[in-house]
Amino acid sequence: MPANTTYLELSQDGGGAHKFYEVTVDDTTVTVRYGRIGAAGQTQTSAFPTAQKARAAAAKKVGEKVRKGYAPAVRGARAARPVTRRQVTSAPSTARAVAPVLWRFRTGAPAFGIHIGEDRCWVGNQSGDVYTLGHDGEVLAHYRLPDGVKCLVADDFWIYAGCDDGTVYDLSAKLPFAAYEITSDVDIFWLDIHEGVLNVADRNGGLTVIDHEDEYQWSRSTEAAPPASVARLLETAPDAAVHIVRRTRRNHAQPVAAELLYIPASSVPGLAVIDALTGAARARAVLRELQHLRLEGQDRSVELGSARADDAKQLDRLPGAPVLVVTTRYVADGRTAAVGVSTYRADTCRLTFGDAGLRLLAG
Structure with a gap:
């Protein structure tokens, strides 16, 4: 059976979302390509035991995107848009230190995303670097994301990073991966997670609530x-x-x-x-x-x-x-x-x- 491809786009006026989502089923393999319209995007490939299960998985992915507002489109019909960025400046704090400094760590760029856990902490900077540190300052892991990181959040099971490419990345596995595409052309400013429900705030004042099954709870x-x-x-x-x-x-x-x-x-x-x-x-x-x-x-x-x-x-x-x-x-x-x-x-x-x-x- 020849490969079957479904191509969708979500393009909003007034500086809103402008992105594509493509799913290709080839026998037992499903390939997903997504990103900003006009760009090559990112690609993920998954293998399934049978062709039937591959088709079912692809249909579920397409259904999820259609529910989010994506619609069938012609590749290349829409032009790319420039990406907006928040300009951030930083300066040394002038506050008087009231607690002893145990250790210092320099990430090499302004660092805005910080999360402190019971046995480790995470810090992300504007170059896209995310470091996992022990409470003694030892570097336990280093990830590189495609854009600046302004927020990090974790619970007992997940660790998420909000990136300036409008995507929330999951850092829970050995390698980070794009978990949720929020809005491809605005920065993500804040993350919160409670009982598996992820809350994402963006530069446009939008708040997206996602449960553990990746279903948007709001209309x-x-x-x-x-x-x-x-x-x-x-x-x-x-x-x-x-x-x-x-x-x-x-x-x-x-x-x-x-x-x-x-x-x-x-x-x-x-x-x-x-x-x-x-x-x-x-x-x-x-x-x-x-x-x-x-x-x-x-x-x-x-x-x-x-x-x-x-x-x-x-x-x-x-x-x-x-x-x-x-x-x-x-x-x-x-x-x-x-x-x-x-x-x-x-x-x-x-x-x-x-x-x-x-x-x-x-x-």
């Missing part, structure tokens, strides 16, 4: 014209852009529904003062404004259908798999304030009929 928000059927329910012009909040509903880490909430600008007028927000922050702002209204569901309909390609990737299903599509029109003050369209995996939910009417139970 995304975009603006676009809704499908014609939704525009009719919203009573908006067919080409009028509305806010679209995207999220995945999960049960015990398994995706059970892909949800889209369509909200016209007239329903969230307070959002105009915070239009600079993007990504997950904007999604939260849209939902927060919507919560100011008194909403109730009306005209809820349930249809049996087949999963479209985008929904299938988000739900880890094959295109054409049976799904239940639930459409809900939300009304406030006698007008349509929002329309929700939820696509449920048919194997994870059931319909019940009773005195309370039609109910859908997921899980």
Whole structure:
């Protein structure tokens, strides 16, 4: 069977993300190439026991990226963008020392990323060097990352470094590797980890929360014209852009529904003062404004259908798999304030009929 390649891009206006993700399946081998659009990027290759498992792993990778906003694209159609950098200056501290200096270590460049553990400490500098030191100052390990390091964090199992290439690197293994691509053209300023949940703050004021299964816990928000059927329910012009909040509903880490909430600008007028927000922050702002209204569901309909390609990737299903599509029109003050369209995996939910009417139970 010939090799199969899927090429995706995520390009945002206003200085946002501008990166690609490519997955190639060749028999039992899966090759992933990723990086900034216009650059060669980095490549990782993994081998699997069977071709079927290789295809399943590749489909999972593609699904993860599509859920993050990536879409199929033509390689070379978009041009590269310049990368922004925070200018950092440093000077010797003028604070009066109140504790004895046990030892000194020079990294050779300004060092901003420092983490102290029970038996060792880590320091990263603006040249991309990360050193692991014992509490006696002995160098235990030295890593070289592709860009400056401004933050480090560790717990009992993981040690992460936030790099100026917008990537969080895992230093837990013998060799560091790119664990999470956050935003390829801004610096990562701060990391925190608690019970396996990693929190990443970047220069644009964005906060990304990632759990141990690499699933983004917060929604995304975009603006676009809704499908014609939704525009009719919203009573908006067919080409009028509305806010679209995207999220995945999960049960015990398994995706059970892909949800889209369509909200016209007239329903969230307070959002105009915070239009600079993007990504997950904007999604939260849209939902927060919507919560100011008194909403109730009306005209809820349930249809049996087949999963479209985008929904299938988000739900880890094959295109054409049976799904239940639930459409809900939300009304406030006698007008349509929002329309929700939820696509449920048919194997994870059931319909019940009773005195309370039609109910859908997921899980």
